[in-house]
Amino acid sequence: MVLLVVLMVIFPYNIQAKIGTFWHVTDLHYDVNYTTSGSRDKMCWNQATRSEDGAGSSSPGQFGDYECDAPLSLVMSAVQAMAKLHPKPDFVLWTGDDTAHVADSYFNTNKVVDIVGTLTSILNQSFPTTPFFPILGNHDYYPKNQFPLGKSDLQTQVADLWRSWLTKIPYTSFQTDGRYWADVQGTNVTIVALNTLLWYKSNDNTAFLPDSDPNGADPGKHFAWADEVLRKLSARKRRVYIIGHIPPGKFERYQQTKEGFHWFQPRYNDRFIQMIQNHSDVIEAQFFAHHHTDSFR
Numbered sequence: 001m002v003l004l005v006v007l008m009v010i011f012p013y014n015i016q017a018k019i020g021t022f023w024h025v026t027d028l029h030y031d032v033n034y035t036t037s038g039s040r041d042k043m044c045w046n047q048a049t050r051s052e053d054g055a056g057s058s059s060p061g062q063f064g065d066y067e068c069d070a071p072l073s074l075v076m077s078a079v080q081a082m083a084k085l086h087p088k089p090d091f092v093l094w095t096g097d098d099t100a101h102v103a104d105s106y107f108n109t110n111k112v113v114d115i116v117g118t119l120t121s122i123l124n125q126s127f128p129t130t131p132f133f134p135i136l137g138n139h140d141y142y143p144k145n146q147f148p149l150g151k152s153d154l155q156t157q158v159a160d161l162w163r164s165w166l167t168k169i170p171y172t173s174f175q176t177d178g179r180y181w182a183d184v185q186g187t188n189v190t191i192v193a194l195n196t197l198l199w200y201k202s203n204d205n206t207a208f209l210p211d212s213d214p215n216g217a218d219p220g221k222h223f224a225w226a227d228e229v230l231r232k233l234s235a236r237k238r239r240v241y242i243i244g245h246i247p248p249g250k251f252e253r254y255q256q257t258k259e260g261f262h263w264f265q266p267r268y269n270d271r272f273i274q275m276i277q278n279h280s281d282v283i284e285a286q287f288f289a290h291h292h293t294d295s296f297r
């Protein structure tokens, strides 16, 4: 199912202006094969795998349909509206899921990178001087959900697309581990971009590793990394905004069981909460994606 979420946020730590603004854009799920003409099952590409409930679109329009992923016209319209409403934000957060909900058989690494590249240039053209803090979602890997531990060809290619947004240390950190931290110039804010794809239930690279395996206990030493980064940022008195694609905690739209539904593997959810509590002095806010649902905690 769709979405494309665009949110403008006001924050208190722009040093000059005392108050600042940023855009949060996420889950664009751009469908390169969207069309409004021809056979009804081709308009909303790959009907069978696209929608959670299998429902089809009744009449897909020029700017898409609630039951379909986003056509380019919708992405362009949203980005143009962002630039018109607020052309000079302090920064933009972009938290992934760039490709459509279609089966892996229609993708390969190059097709995913092409889509990330198209969206990167659309955003960059509309905000040519704005700092961007991007990360990838579970749909931005081939095969989907299977973001690996360590380096990959895809990460290297995407890091190159984002080179002008990521300075040297974030570039290398993203390329190697899919994570980074970076100060937002002119503000008290530091972005800590977590690779929550490693903690995702549907990631088979970590889901079956026992706790006795170091990469089962702490995949890619990601908790250890975040712990050290947050400690240093606390010593520097920074205000941390954590960003990630897969959110922690329960999903309020799925409440079939008493325990509710978590996206993280339970062991990582527990450890994540502990980490956030340990560093609550320096963490100002957290911004996640994936839900296609407004959710404030």
Ligand SMILES: *[C@@H]1O[C@H](CO)[C@@H](O)[C@H](O)[C@H]1NC(C)=O
Pocket: 032, 033, 045, 102, 105, 106, 107, 111
């Ligand atoms: C788009 O359609 C073409 C032609 O049917 C297909 O080969 C390709 O895999 C599709 N790509 C995506 C990303 O859906």
Ligand SMILES: *[C@@H]1O[C@H](CO)[C@@H](O)[C@H](O)[C@H]1NC(C)=O
Pocket: 120, 121, 124, 125, 128, 161, 162, 163, 164, 165
């Ligand atoms: C954004 O556009 C500028 C100016 O054309 C270019 O130098 C830069 O590499 C682009 N950055 C990205 C991330 O596309």
Ligand SMILES: *[C@@H]1O[C@H](CO)[C@@H](O)[C@H](O)[C@H]1NC(C)=O
Pocket: 012, 013, 015, 187, 188
């Ligand atoms: C932001 O940082 C400046 C300079 O380091 C400091 O003077 C100011 O008190 C900080 N403001 C907040 C709200 O943390």
Ligand SMILES: *[C@@H]1O[C@H](CO)[C@@H](O)[C@H](O)[C@H]1NC(C)=O
Pocket: 223, 227, 271, 272, 274, 275, 278
């Ligand atoms: C949180 O702090 C406690 C006490 O210092 C420590 O035992 C634990 O490992 C920390 N948890 C994380 C996830 O960093």
